[in-house]
Amino acid sequence: MIVLGIETSCDETGIALYHTEKGLLAHALHSQIKMHAEYGGVVPELASRDHIRRVLPLTESVLHEAGLTLHDIDAIAYTQGPGLAGALLVGTSVAESLAFTLNIPAIGVHHLEGHLLAPLLEESPPPFPFVALLVSGGHTQLMRVSGIGEYELLGDTLDDAAGEAFDKTAKLLGLPYPGGPAVSKLAEMGRPKSLKLPRPMLNSGDLNFSFSGLKTAVLTAANNSARDDVSKADIAHAFQEAVVEVLTAKCVSALEQYGLDRLIVSGGVGANKRLREALDLAAKKRGFAVFYPRLEFCTDNGAMIAFAGAMRLKNAAPGNHGFTVRPRWDLAELAAP
Ligand code: KG4
Numbered sequence: 471m472i473v474l475g476i477e478t479s480c481d482e483t484g485i486a487l488y489h490t491e492k493g494l495l496a497h498a499l500h501s502q503i504k505m506h507a508e509y510g511g512v513v514p515e516l517a518s519r520d521h522i523r524r525v526l527p528l529t530e531s532v533l534h535e536a537g538l539t540l541h542d543i544d545a546i547a548y549t550q551g552p553g554l555a556g557a558l559l560v561g562t563s564v565a566e567s568l569a570f571t572l573n574i575p576a577i578g579v580h581h582l583e584g585h586l587l588a589p590l591l592e593e594s595p596p597p598f599p600f601v602a603l604l605v606s607g608g609h610t611q612l613m614r615v616s617g618i619g620e621y622e623l624l625g626d627t628l629d630d631a632a633g634e635a636f637d638k639t640a641k642l643l644g645l646p647y648p649g650g651p652a653v654s655k656l657a658e659m660g661r662p663k664s665l666k667l668p669r670p671m672l673n674s675g676d677l678n679f680s681f682s683g684l685k686t687a688v689l690t691a692a693n694n695s696a697r698d699d700v701s702k703a704d705i706a707h708a709f710q711e712a713v714v715e716v717l718t719a720k721c722v723s724a725l726e727q728y729g730l731d732r733l734i735v736s737g738g739v740g741a742n743k744r745l746r747e748a749l750d751l752a753a754k755k756r757g758f759a760v761f762y763p764r765l766e767f768c769t770d771n772g773a774m775i776a777f778a779g780a781m782r783l784k785n786a787a788p789g790n791h792g793f794t795v796r797p798r799w800d801l802a803e804l805a806a807p
Protein backbone atom coordinates (compact mmCIF):
# COMPACT_ATOMS: atom_id res chain seq x y z
CA MET A 471 0.00 0.00 0.00
CA ILE A 472 1.28 3.49 -0.92
CA VAL A 473 0.20 6.28 1.43
CA LEU A 474 0.50 9.99 0.69
CA GLY A 475 1.14 11.96 3.90
CA ILE A 476 0.18 15.63 4.25
CA GLU A 477 1.27 17.75 7.24
CA THR A 478 0.06 21.35 7.55
CA SER A 479 -0.57 21.82 11.29
CA CYS A 480 1.73 24.77 11.90
CA ASP A 481 4.55 26.44 9.96
CA GLU A 482 5.83 23.60 7.79
CA THR A 483 4.22 22.03 4.74
CA GLY A 484 5.40 18.41 4.72
CA ILE A 485 4.50 15.87 2.05
CA ALA A 486 5.67 12.25 1.77
CA LEU A 487 4.98 8.93 0.11
CA TYR A 488 5.29 5.83 2.29
CA HIS A 489 5.16 2.26 0.94
CA THR A 490 4.17 -0.31 3.57
CA GLU A 491 6.69 -2.86 2.25
CA LYS A 492 9.42 -0.69 0.72
CA GLY A 493 9.42 2.13 3.29
CA LEU A 494 9.71 5.82 2.55
CA LEU A 495 9.65 6.55 -1.21
CA ALA A 496 9.99 10.34 -1.23
CA HIS A 497 9.43 13.33 1.00
CA ALA A 498 9.55 17.12 0.70
CA LEU A 499 9.22 19.99 3.12
CA HIS A 500 8.70 23.70 2.88
CA SER A 501 9.48 25.62 6.05
CA GLN A 502 7.84 28.99 6.65
CA ILE A 503 10.44 29.98 9.26
CA LYS A 504 11.82 32.88 7.20
CA MET A 505 8.33 34.25 6.58
CA HIS A 506 7.37 34.25 10.28
CA ALA A 507 10.82 35.24 11.64
CA GLU A 508 10.25 38.97 11.22
CA TYR A 509 7.17 38.72 13.48
CA GLY A 510 9.05 36.72 16.15
CA GLY A 511 6.63 33.76 15.93
CA VAL A 512 4.04 32.04 13.75
CA VAL A 513 1.30 34.27 12.27
CA PRO A 514 -1.62 31.82 11.77
CA GLU A 515 -3.24 33.53 8.77
CA LEU A 516 0.07 33.78 6.89
CA ALA A 517 0.70 30.12 7.71
CA SER A 518 -2.63 28.98 6.19
CA ARG A 519 -2.11 31.02 3.03
CA ASP A 520 1.37 29.65 2.53
CA HIS A 521 0.19 26.04 2.99
CA ILE A 522 -2.33 26.68 0.18
CA ARG A 523 0.52 27.79 -2.10
CA ARG A 524 2.79 24.85 -1.29
CA VAL A 525 0.70 21.75 -0.78
CA LEU A 526 -0.03 20.80 -4.40
CA PRO A 527 3.38 21.68 -5.92
CA LEU A 528 5.08 19.68 -3.15
CA THR A 529 2.73 16.74 -3.79
CA GLU A 530 3.62 16.85 -7.48
CA SER A 531 7.31 16.96 -6.64
CA VAL A 532 7.24 13.89 -4.36
CA LEU A 533 5.22 11.95 -6.95
CA HIS A 534 7.77 12.93 -9.58
CA GLU A 535 10.68 11.93 -7.34
CA ALA A 536 9.10 8.51 -6.71
CA GLY A 537 8.22 8.06 -10.41
CA LEU A 538 4.52 7.75 -9.55
CA THR A 539 1.24 9.47 -10.42
CA LEU A 540 -1.75 10.30 -8.23
CA HIS A 541 -3.40 7.08 -9.47
CA ASP A 542 -0.71 4.96 -7.81
CA ILE A 543 -1.65 6.22 -4.33
CA ASP A 544 -3.74 3.80 -2.26
CA ALA A 545 -4.63 6.13 0.63
CA ILE A 546 -4.05 9.62 1.99
CA ALA A 547 -3.09 10.46 5.58
CA TYR A 548 -3.25 14.03 6.82
CA THR A 549 -2.75 15.86 10.10
CA GLN A 550 -6.20 16.44 11.55
CA GLY A 551 -4.99 18.06 14.78
CA PRO A 552 -3.84 19.39 17.11
CA GLY A 553 -2.57 22.60 15.51
CA LEU A 554 -3.69 25.91 14.00
CA ALA A 555 -7.29 25.55 12.77
CA GLY A 556 -6.79 27.38 9.45
CA ALA A 557 -3.53 25.58 8.70
CA LEU A 558 -5.10 22.20 9.51
CA LEU A 559 -8.03 22.97 7.21
CA VAL A 560 -5.71 23.31 4.21
CA GLY A 561 -4.23 19.82 4.54
CA THR A 562 -7.55 18.30 5.56
CA SER A 563 -9.56 19.71 2.66
CA VAL A 564 -6.90 18.90 0.06
CA ALA A 565 -6.50 15.35 1.39
CA GLU A 566 -10.22 14.63 1.63
CA SER A 567 -11.02 16.05 -1.80
CA LEU A 568 -8.13 14.24 -3.48
CA ALA A 569 -9.19 11.00 -1.81
CA PHE A 570 -12.81 11.58 -2.87
CA THR A 571 -11.85 12.10 -6.53
CA LEU A 572 -9.43 9.16 -6.54
CA ASN A 573 -11.95 7.01 -4.65
CA ILE A 574 -9.43 5.95 -2.02
CA PRO A 575 -9.53 6.17 1.79
CA ALA A 576 -8.33 9.24 3.68
CA ILE A 577 -7.41 9.19 7.35
CA GLY A 578 -6.94 12.03 9.83
CA VAL A 579 -3.79 11.54 11.90
CA HIS A 580 -2.96 12.94 15.35
CA HIS A 581 0.11 15.15 14.94
CA LEU A 582 1.70 13.87 18.14
CA GLU A 583 1.17 10.26 17.15
CA GLY A 584 3.11 11.16 14.01
CA HIS A 585 6.00 12.52 16.11
CA LEU A 586 5.78 9.57 18.47
CA LEU A 587 6.10 7.00 15.68
CA ALA A 588 8.75 8.90 13.66
CA PRO A 589 11.68 6.89 15.12
CA LEU A 590 10.06 3.74 13.69
CA LEU A 591 10.78 5.03 10.17
CA GLU A 592 14.49 4.38 10.76
CA GLU A 593 16.42 1.16 10.15
CA SER A 594 16.17 -1.35 13.04
CA PRO A 595 13.22 0.27 14.82
CA PRO A 596 12.58 -0.79 18.43
CA PRO A 597 9.85 -3.34 19.14
CA PHE A 598 6.99 -2.37 21.49
CA PRO A 599 6.82 -1.70 24.40
CA PHE A 600 9.06 1.31 25.00
CA VAL A 601 9.13 4.63 26.83
CA ALA A 602 8.70 7.68 24.59
CA LEU A 603 9.89 11.18 25.39
CA LEU A 604 7.90 13.60 23.27
CA VAL A 605 9.54 17.02 23.36
CA SER A 606 8.13 19.57 20.95
CA GLY A 607 7.15 23.24 20.90
CA GLY A 608 3.82 22.49 22.56
CA HIS A 609 4.42 19.25 24.50
CA THR A 610 6.79 17.61 26.96
CA GLN A 611 5.44 14.18 27.75
CA LEU A 612 6.69 10.80 28.85
CA MET A 613 4.62 7.86 27.64
CA ARG A 614 4.58 4.11 27.90
CA VAL A 615 3.93 2.88 24.35
CA SER A 616 2.69 -0.72 24.06
CA GLY A 617 1.47 -0.59 20.45
CA ILE A 618 -0.14 1.69 17.86
CA GLY A 619 -2.73 3.74 19.76
CA GLU A 620 -1.73 2.25 23.11
CA TYR A 621 -0.24 5.25 24.86
CA GLU A 622 -0.16 5.62 28.63
CA LEU A 623 0.77 9.09 29.81
CA LEU A 624 3.40 8.84 32.56
CA GLY A 625 4.42 12.46 32.92
CA ASP A 626 3.60 15.86 31.45
CA THR A 627 4.65 19.46 31.79
CA LEU A 628 2.74 21.48 34.34
CA ASP A 629 3.35 24.72 32.40
CA ASP A 630 5.70 25.51 29.47
CA ALA A 631 6.86 22.81 27.08
CA ALA A 632 10.61 22.29 26.64
CA GLY A 633 10.55 23.74 23.10
CA GLU A 634 8.53 26.70 24.31
CA ALA A 635 11.16 27.32 27.03
CA PHE A 636 13.87 27.31 24.32
CA ASP A 637 11.80 29.75 22.24
CA LYS A 638 11.16 32.11 25.18
CA THR A 639 14.81 31.97 26.28
CA ALA A 640 15.84 32.86 22.74
CA LYS A 641 13.56 35.89 22.82
CA LEU A 642 15.00 37.02 26.16
CA LEU A 643 18.51 36.72 24.73
CA GLY A 644 17.56 38.56 21.53
CA LEU A 645 17.92 35.46 19.33
CA PRO A 646 15.70 34.72 16.32
CA TYR A 647 12.68 32.39 16.15
CA PRO A 648 12.61 29.39 16.35
CA GLY A 649 14.67 29.51 19.52
CA GLY A 650 15.82 25.90 19.90
CA PRO A 651 18.48 25.81 17.20
CA ALA A 652 19.61 29.39 17.97
CA VAL A 653 19.98 28.80 21.73
CA SER A 654 21.81 25.50 21.27
CA LYS A 655 24.23 27.07 18.78
CA LEU A 656 25.01 29.94 21.16
CA ALA A 657 25.28 27.49 24.09
CA GLU A 658 28.27 25.84 22.40
CA MET A 659 30.21 29.04 23.03
CA GLY A 660 29.17 29.30 26.68
CA ARG A 661 31.66 28.59 29.45
CA PRO A 662 30.70 25.46 31.40
CA LYS A 663 29.81 26.08 35.04
CA SER A 664 30.07 29.88 34.72
CA LEU A 665 26.45 30.05 35.86
CA LYS A 666 24.10 27.51 37.45
CA LEU A 667 20.36 27.66 36.86
CA PRO A 668 17.73 25.66 38.81
CA ARG A 669 16.71 22.13 37.77
CA PRO A 670 12.91 22.41 38.12
CA MET A 671 11.16 19.32 39.53
CA LEU A 672 14.33 17.22 39.29
CA ASN A 673 13.55 15.64 42.65
CA SER A 674 9.75 15.88 42.55
CA GLY A 675 9.43 12.10 42.81
CA ASP A 676 7.10 11.94 39.80
CA LEU A 677 7.62 12.11 36.04
CA ASN A 678 6.21 15.61 35.53
CA PHE A 679 8.08 18.67 34.29
CA SER A 680 7.92 22.43 34.78
CA PHE A 681 9.90 24.92 32.73
CA SER A 682 8.33 28.31 33.38
CA GLY A 683 10.47 28.95 36.49
CA LEU A 684 13.58 28.31 34.43
CA LYS A 685 12.48 31.01 32.01
CA THR A 686 12.17 33.44 34.95
CA ALA A 687 15.66 32.41 36.13
CA VAL A 688 16.96 33.16 32.62
CA LEU A 689 15.30 36.59 32.75
CA THR A 690 16.91 37.35 36.13
CA ALA A 691 20.32 36.15 34.89
CA ALA A 692 19.97 38.26 31.73
CA ASN A 693 19.04 41.35 33.78
CA ASN A 694 22.00 40.81 36.13
CA SER A 695 24.56 40.15 33.41
CA ALA A 696 26.58 42.51 31.24
CA ARG A 697 24.36 41.62 28.24
CA ASP A 698 27.45 41.07 26.11
CA ASP A 699 27.90 38.09 23.82
CA VAL A 700 29.96 36.13 26.36
CA SER A 701 27.30 36.48 29.08
CA LYS A 702 24.54 35.56 26.67
CA ALA A 703 26.41 32.42 25.62
CA ASP A 704 26.93 31.50 29.29
CA ILE A 705 23.20 31.89 29.97
CA ALA A 706 22.27 29.83 26.88
CA HIS A 707 24.71 27.14 28.02
CA ALA A 708 23.39 27.08 31.60
CA PHE A 709 19.78 26.99 30.36
CA GLN A 710 20.41 24.09 27.99
CA GLU A 711 22.29 22.13 30.68
CA ALA A 712 19.36 22.55 33.08
CA VAL A 713 16.75 21.38 30.54
CA VAL A 714 18.89 18.46 29.37
CA GLU A 715 19.64 17.28 32.93
CA VAL A 716 15.95 17.27 33.91
CA LEU A 717 14.81 15.54 30.69
CA THR A 718 17.53 12.89 30.98
CA ALA A 719 16.86 12.18 34.68
CA LYS A 720 13.10 11.77 34.11
CA CYS A 721 13.66 9.42 31.16
CA VAL A 722 15.92 7.25 33.30
CA SER A 723 13.31 7.23 36.12
CA ALA A 724 10.52 6.29 33.70
CA LEU A 725 12.53 3.37 32.30
CA GLU A 726 13.38 2.16 35.80
CA GLN A 727 9.86 2.55 37.20
CA TYR A 728 8.26 0.67 34.30
CA GLY A 729 11.01 -1.93 33.93
CA LEU A 730 11.70 -1.08 30.27
CA ASP A 731 15.04 -0.83 28.49
CA ARG A 732 14.10 1.00 25.30
CA LEU A 733 13.59 4.75 24.98
CA ILE A 734 12.53 6.69 21.92
CA VAL A 735 12.86 10.46 21.66
CA SER A 736 10.80 12.55 19.26
CA GLY A 737 9.66 16.10 18.53
CA GLY A 738 11.66 19.23 17.68
CA VAL A 739 13.74 19.32 20.89
CA GLY A 740 14.79 15.73 20.09
CA ALA A 741 17.08 17.33 17.49
CA ASN A 742 19.10 18.94 20.30
CA LYS A 743 22.70 17.72 20.14
CA ARG A 744 23.40 18.11 23.85
CA LEU A 745 20.22 16.20 24.80
CA ARG A 746 21.25 13.34 22.50
CA GLU A 747 24.76 13.28 24.03
CA ALA A 748 23.36 13.15 27.57
CA LEU A 749 20.81 10.43 26.74
CA ASP A 750 23.42 8.35 24.89
CA LEU A 751 25.73 8.59 27.89
CA ALA A 752 22.94 7.60 30.32
CA ALA A 753 22.01 4.70 28.02
CA LYS A 754 25.58 3.42 28.03
CA LYS A 755 25.89 3.72 31.80
CA ARG A 756 22.54 2.14 32.63
CA GLY A 757 22.23 -0.40 29.84
CA PHE A 758 19.20 0.84 27.93
CA ALA A 759 18.87 1.56 24.20
CA VAL A 760 17.80 4.93 22.83
CA PHE A 761 16.25 5.57 19.41
CA TYR A 762 15.84 8.88 17.57
CA PRO A 763 14.35 9.89 14.25
CA ARG A 764 16.87 11.33 11.76
CA LEU A 765 17.28 15.06 12.47
CA GLU A 766 14.94 16.25 9.72
CA PHE A 767 12.12 14.04 11.08
CA CYS A 768 12.38 15.44 14.63
CA THR A 769 10.60 18.61 13.56
CA ASP A 770 7.34 18.61 11.59
CA ASN A 771 7.33 16.56 8.38
CA GLY A 772 5.04 14.60 6.07
CA ALA A 773 6.88 11.27 6.47
CA MET A 774 5.71 10.76 10.06
CA ILE A 775 2.11 11.48 9.05
CA ALA A 776 2.25 9.06 6.08
CA PHE A 777 3.75 6.42 8.38
CA ALA A 778 1.26 6.87 11.25
CA GLY A 779 -1.59 6.86 8.71
CA ALA A 780 -0.29 3.65 7.11
CA MET A 781 -0.15 1.92 10.51
CA ARG A 782 -3.77 2.89 11.25
CA LEU A 783 -5.13 2.29 7.74
CA LYS A 784 -4.14 -1.37 7.92
CA ASN A 785 -7.21 -1.83 10.13
CA ALA A 786 -9.45 1.10 9.18
CA ALA A 787 -12.86 1.09 7.53
CA PRO A 788 -13.27 3.48 4.52
CA GLY A 789 -14.23 7.02 5.62
CA ASN A 790 -16.91 9.33 4.26
CA HIS A 791 -14.58 12.22 3.31
CA GLY A 792 -16.12 14.60 5.84
CA PHE A 793 -14.33 17.78 6.84
CA THR A 794 -13.28 18.13 10.46
CA VAL A 795 -10.16 19.42 12.05
CA ARG A 796 -9.31 19.07 15.73
CA PRO A 797 -7.18 22.06 16.73
CA ARG A 798 -7.27 20.76 20.33
CA TRP A 799 -6.91 17.02 20.59
CA ASP A 800 -5.64 15.03 23.54
CA LEU A 801 -3.38 12.11 22.57
CA ALA A 802 -4.88 10.07 25.41
CA GLU A 803 -8.21 10.02 23.53
CA LEU A 804 -6.74 7.78 20.82
CA ALA A 805 -7.62 4.10 20.79
CA ALA A 806 -5.86 1.27 18.98
CA PRO A 807 -6.95 0.95 15.30
O1 KG4 B 1 8.02 19.22 16.86
P1 KG4 B 1 8.13 20.62 16.40
O2 KG4 B 1 8.69 20.89 15.04
O3 KG4 B 1 6.75 21.35 16.41
C1 KG4 B 1 5.74 21.12 17.32
O4 KG4 B 1 4.94 20.19 17.08
O5 KG4 B 1 5.76 21.86 18.34
O6 KG4 B 1 8.99 21.36 17.51
C2 KG4 B 1 9.36 22.69 17.41
C3 KG4 B 1 10.11 23.07 18.67
C4 KG4 B 1 10.41 24.56 18.76
O7 KG4 B 1 10.08 25.00 20.05
C5 KG4 B 1 11.91 24.62 18.53
O8 KG4 B 1 12.52 25.72 19.17
C6 KG4 B 1 12.38 23.30 19.09
O9 KG4 B 1 11.38 22.38 18.73
N1 KG4 B 1 13.67 22.87 18.53
C7 KG4 B 1 14.78 22.69 19.27
C8 KG4 B 1 15.81 22.32 18.37
N2 KG4 B 1 15.28 22.28 17.11
C9 KG4 B 1 13.97 22.62 17.24
N3 KG4 B 1 15.00 22.82 20.60
C10 KG4 B 1 16.24 22.58 21.05
N4 KG4 B 1 17.29 22.25 20.26
C11 KG4 B 1 17.12 22.11 18.92
N5 KG4 B 1 18.16 21.78 18.15
Ligand code: ZN
Pocket residue numbers: 581585606738769770
Ligand atom coordinates in the same frame (compact mmCIF):
# COMPACT_ATOMS: atom_id res chain seq x y z
ZN1 ZN C 1 5.21 18.98 15.64
